[in-house]
Amino acid sequence: MRLTTKGRYAVTAMLDLVINSGSGPISLADISKRQEISLSYLEQLFSKLRKQGLVSSVRGPGGGYTLGRESNDIYIAEIVDAVNESIDATNCRGAGNCHGGEVCLTHHLWTDLSEQIHSFLGSISLQSLVDKRDHEAEVKKAMGQMTDNGEQIISMLG
C-alpha cells in the first residue's frame, strides 16, 4: 500500500465528483478549477480510474464524468490502487536471495501491516467520507476486517 500525493489527488477529485454530482456529468475542467489540479493531470488520473470502472465518461458538450458505481460502493483503496503502479515491496520474493530468513521476516511484517492499511482503506467508501453519519458504521466494518473476532465484536454491539 502506497499513499502518496498522487493518491490524494485522485481521492480529492473523486470526492469533488460525488459532492458536485447533481443531474449530469461533471467535466474535468470544472474539477480542475475547483480543486486546483492541472487539467492534463486529471485526464491522466481519470484515464486510470475509467479503466478500473470507477468512473464512466460522456463525450461532447455537456459531457464529463460520472461515478462508475454508487458512491457507497466505491472504496478509497480502489481509487488509490487505480492510480498507483503496484510495486512489490519485497526484493526477495519467496525463494532466492533470502539470507538467514531474517530479511524475509521483516519484509513479511511490513507486508502484513501494509495489508492492514489496505483493508482499512478498502472498508471506507466515498459516500461514508462525505456523510459523517455513516462514520461509526464504517469503523465497525473496518474493525471487522482487521481483527479475526470482528464478527463477534460487531454482534456484541448489535
Next chain:
Amino acid sequence: MRLTTKGRYAVTAMLDLVINSGSGPISLADISKRQEISLSYLEQLFSKLRKQGLVSSVRGPGGGYTLGRESNDIYIAEIVDAVNESIDATNCRGAGNCHGGEVCLTHHLWTDLSEQIHSFLGSISLQSLVDKRDHEAEVKKAMGQMTDNGEQIISMLG
C-alpha cells in the same frame, strides 16, 4: 500521512533493530547487509530517527544503534513521520483562496481520513508487529482511537 518506500525502509530497519537486538548495539553495516539497504541511506534515515529520539547511538568499535525507547513504546507513525518531511495537504490553509467552500470540504475530508490512518499507525507498536500474540490487543487499541465509542467497546470486551 504519507506512506512511501522511504517510510518502509525506515520501518524495516527499525524492525531489524528490534529483532536482532541482543546484548549490545547494532551497526548500520549489519542492517545494510541484512536488509540490502545502502549504508549511507541508512545513515540519513537514522540521523532523523535519532533526532526524534527513536534510536540512540554508540560510537566507536562495537558501537551502533539501540532503540531510544522500549519497542512496545515506539509506534509506526512516529517512524514514518520522522523520515518524511511533513507536507501540508491543503493548498488553502484556513482563509485565503477558498472559492465557494467546496475546495475546503474535500480537503477537510482528506485530512480527516489521513488523521485516521495516522492514528491507526500511531496505535501499532514495533513490538506488536513482531509479536503476533499482541495483534488482537493492538487492533482493539486502534479501534479505540478510531471510533468515538471506542472505550465503550473495549469495556464490553473486558
Next chain:
DNA sequence: TATTAGTTTAGTAAATTACTCGGTTAAAAG
C-alpha cells in the same frame, strides 16, 4: 596509534510526480 563506526555534507543518478503541448475523436448545438 590504528581501527571501528557514527556524524555530516555535498553531489548525483534514478524514479516519480505534475504538468505542458499538440493533436484526435465523439457528441451535442447552432
Next chain:
DNA sequence: CTTTTAACCGAGTAATTTACTAAACTAATA
C-alpha cells in the same frame, strides 16, 4: 454540415523525491 465542447491519447519535460556515492570528520575502543 459546421462549430463547439470535452473526452481521449501520446510525447516530452520541469520539479521533486528517492536512493545512493563519496569524502571528510569525530568519538570511542583495542
